[in-house]
Amino acid sequence: MPCAVIDLFCGIGGLTHGLTRSGLQVLAGIDIDSTCQYAYEKNNDAQFIEADVAQLASDEIVSLYPAEVVRALVGCAPCQPFSKYTQRYRKDGHKGDKWKLLYSFAEKVTDILPEIVSMENVPELASEPVFDDFRNTLTDLGYHVSWSIAFCPDYGVPQGRRRLVLLASRLGDIKLIEPQYTPENYLTVKDSIGMLPPIKAGQSSKDDSLHTAAQLSSINIKRIKQSVPGGTWRDWDENLQLTCHKKESGITYPSVYGRMSWNEPAPTITTQFYGYGNGRFGHPEQDRGISLREGAMLQSFPPDYDFLPPNMIVSKKELGIHIGNAVPVNLGVAIGESIRRHIEEVN
Ligand SMILES: C[S@@+](CC[C@H](N)C(=O)[O-])C[C@H]1O[C@@H](n2cnc3c(N)ncnc32)[C@H](O)[C@@H]1O
Numbered sequence: 287m288p289c290a291v292i293d294l295f296c297g298i299g300g301l302t303h304g305l306t307r308s309g310l311q312v313l314a315g316i317d318i319d320s321t322c323q324y325a326y327e328k329n330n331d332a333q334f335i336e337a338d339v340a341q342l343a344s345d346e347i348v349s350l351y352p353a354e355v356v357r358a359l360v361g362c363a364p365c366q367p368f369s370k371y372t373q374r375y376r377k378d379g380h381k382g383d384k385w386k387l388l389y390s391f392a393e394k395v396t397d398i399l400p401e402i403v404s405m406e407n408v409p410e411l412a413s414e415p416v417f418d419d420f421r422n423t424l425t426d427l428g429y430h431v432s433w434s435i436a437f438c439p440d441y442g443v444p445q446g447r448r449r450l451v452l453l454a455s456r457l458g459d460i461k462l463i464e465p466q467y468t469p470e471n472y473l474t475v476k477d478s479i480g481m482l483p484p485i486k487a488g489q490s491s492k493d494d495s496l497h498t499a500a501q502l503s504s505i506n507i508k509r510i511k512q513s514v515p516g517g518t519w520r521d522w523d524e525n526l527q528l529t530c531h532k533k534e535s536g537i538t539y540p541s542v543y544g545r546m547s548w549n550e551p552a553p554t555i556t557t558q559f560y561g562y563g564n565g566r567f568g569h570p571e572q573d574r575g576i577s578l579r580e581g582a583m584l585q586s587f588p589p590d591y592d593f594l595p596p597n598m599i600v601s602k603k604e605l606g607i608h609i610g611n612a613v614p615v616n617l618g619v620a621i622g623e624s625i626r627r628h629i630e631e632v633n
Pocket residue numbers: 295296297298299300301302316317318319322337338339340361362363364367368387611612613614
């Protein structure tokens with residue numbers, strides 16, 4: 287039987303794209319943020335449903351699955367609730383709100399009882415009580431559950447990100463496939479973005495409006511010129527160092543304002559990768575931070591993934607958040623391959 291997938295909290299489609307590339311059919315993605323719709327639908331043959339997962343009736347999700355399929359419900363719930371009113375994550379929300387969407391995910395599983403469930407999240411989730419609650423809910427419903435912390439370079443992502451991946455099935459044992467790469471053949475920054483045309487800080491490529499790098503202040507230009515790949519701010523002249531670097535607290539963040547190395551996987555692409563000062567987000571040899579396109583490619587999005595319609599105004603900061611929040615596409619491929627092989631085994 288074919289497998290049909292619905293992707294909760296689908297964003298701009300990193301997970302959906304990976305699952306599709308592994309051969310699964312993704313029917314629809316559900317997300318509260320309408321600015322994700324264009325990228326989601328333009329690059330994936332799946333419907334975008336703008337809705338709050340916590341409010342959406344489970345019956346509506348059930349009605350999306352055709353008959354005679356193995357139903358998979360997948361998702362990557364954010365740890366901060368999103369406010370439709372402010373169009374922002376509410377970091378200042380009630381403490382009890384944190385992870386509430388993961389409880390909504392568990393409720394949907396309870397109502398729908400899909401044959402397969404996949405949940406991806408930050409590794410820190412493993413030590414949160416909600417994670418025990420999520421697993422216990424699934425086990426009590428009769429699911430076989432496994433989880434692990436995946437190191438993304440092991441799955442062809444040119445980035446040292448770690449993610450928690452949980453897989454569950456009512457059909458039998460399921461687990462994430464074995465690593466597909468070893469440290470000897472990990473994809474590097476050069477493999478991923480080395481072919482892109484050079485640009486300067488504050489400029490865009492004429493061929494790709496997403497290959498655009500943030501403006502740098504004159505002091506930050508001086509800093510990046512003195513930064514060496516993989517080095518720290520300690521490589522700079524003393525007059526360029528920030529006051530916080532000189533304090534005890536600054537010493538714990540040696541990689542801020544750092545440059546990536548060509549021959550290694552990139553550091554984790556966070557939601558703030560578009561700012562040179564927010565991590566080791568300097569280009570390996572050009573005097574600028576990485577562009578939005580480079581961040582997306584380091585998340586293993588294909589180079590032609592289309593994020594924005596020509597006339598849509600979305601801030602670079604906002605698009606950077608969507609890209610940094612995405613499940614790396616190649617990790618999505620590994621999750622899809624795990625589901626595909628499992629279905630073959632149990633059929
Ligand atoms: C971590 S991102 C998901 C990334 C996505 N899976 C991908 O691979 O590109 C979390 C997403 O949850 C969405 N979201 C937040 N609150 C939501 C809610 N109540 N209902 C539906 N989606 C929500 C956000 O808009 C965001 O796109």
